[in-house]
Amino acid sequence: MQYRTLRLPEDLCTEAEKELTGRFENLEALLGFLLQELTKDDASKFDQAEEQIIEQRLKDLGYI
């Protein structure tokens, strides 16, 4: 796995570490968790599948 270095304000990191003590191993674990959760988008898979169902139905009826 490849890694990337990010630059964040020192004050913000210290504040976050203070706030999250005991909840996450460290700031990287928190940020990794957050980004993973926020980029998860199962909902759009449903949307796309539903659009295809309508398109197929219109094709079956001869309207596409």
Add this chain to the structure above:
Amino acid sequence: MKQRSLILVTVDCLRADHVGFLDYRRPVTPVLDSLAESSAVFGDAIVAGVPTYFSFPAILASRYPLALGRDVLGIAPHEPTLATTLQNAGYTTAAFLAGNPYLSARFGYNQGFHTFRDFLDSALGEEVPRYQTAPNGLSNVNRFLQSGSRRTSLTAAAYDELYFWYCQARLPRAVSMDTLRRYPAADVVVDQARSWLSGIGEEPFFLWLHLMDPHHPYYPPLDALSSLGVSNITALRARFLNAFWNRFDIGAGRLQHYREQILSLYDAGVHWVDKQLSRLIAALQQFQRWDETVFVVTADHGEQFLEHGTRYHDPMSLPEQLIHVPLLIRAPELPRNLLSQHPFSLIHLAPTLLDALQVPIPSNFQGRSEWEQISAGNLSSDPAISECVEACNNPMSRDDRMRPRLLAVRDHGYKLVINFREKVDYLYDLKNDPEERFPLSSSVHTGERARLLQVARAHLEKTGHNQNADLRLRARLRDLQQSGSFDVRAS
């Protein structure tokens, strides 16, 4: 001209066909019927989603319920709404909501309100368990009998029946409607609204009331029942009726036996709302605010009473009993009108009301103002769309939210319901089959079916691909924070 104020009254579970101004046979809404004489009345108002959690994003934020992704609930942080827009325009704003947990600050509904009271902290109503727990010794006997009874369907049914009656017999006999009720009644909410109105002076205001009286369990004040001429339902009887109506171990045939009495309880709840609204209007008149106020009454969804075999308002289907609601707008200089030639989607309500108040409409609203058309007595002819996640009965559960959609495209004459799980669509001819009993065969009316399918396709394109990424991100962050995810050590 004095700046107009706005009162929005939303009534949980109020069906269109249970108000007098839309031809209900029982005189449950004399106050609203009288108000309708000088209002725009919508014969075909359609909610954008069912139930409450799929309906209110459209009512307050003019946004379809699944447009931020079906994993997101409520109003997103910083999402423009009717309330935030009016607050920014200098209005004093207040909401008094009768204890519906899905309309709480947790889901962003407090945004834009200077005063927000959701009554969720009130110790109202004693929760009566469906099956009263027996003392320890009997519980063990019960457990033994129950597991033994499951060997055949006949013994299981016999056990369920006996256990229901056993539980009923064990419940305390001294009860009142007030102690059984699970939500503050309309008089409590209206009292707070009147008190708030008395203290705001001359400034323009926006007041939102959400009333829960017609919501199950149905425990209306006895005054409301007697005012409808119903004298044979006591609090004890109402408790029995609610418990029986809530049984899921018996068929619709047996439930049907109690339907009329359940309807009386429901109607009495509607009647109590109607009665309390007259007190609200009287307060506005007393404070000399009535003439300049736009007064709106509608509902978030309807209620089912076995018309299609089911009860309540679970998102298992989208029949007219759930999506067709009353809507009445009384505004200064707005002529009396019955607007029934086309459906009116509640997605258009917020922009229409802002237009009525001459306040600019946020650009991200998905509905549009119909104020000019309403004033002219001629609504636009677009079909209305109503949607939900099928069987999402517990929206707090992500698994419940991540399921296929149900979508209805409702025209004046036709209605198409698409069940995406079954990959089937049902077309109804509402003029000849208003009760939606006979879906049309695929081989007939194909032009109508294709037209409504095209509307559904355009809706999915508009609300799926063009999701507001910023709002979605904010809402997801809030959900993560509130779900307690941050309290779990990630490893």
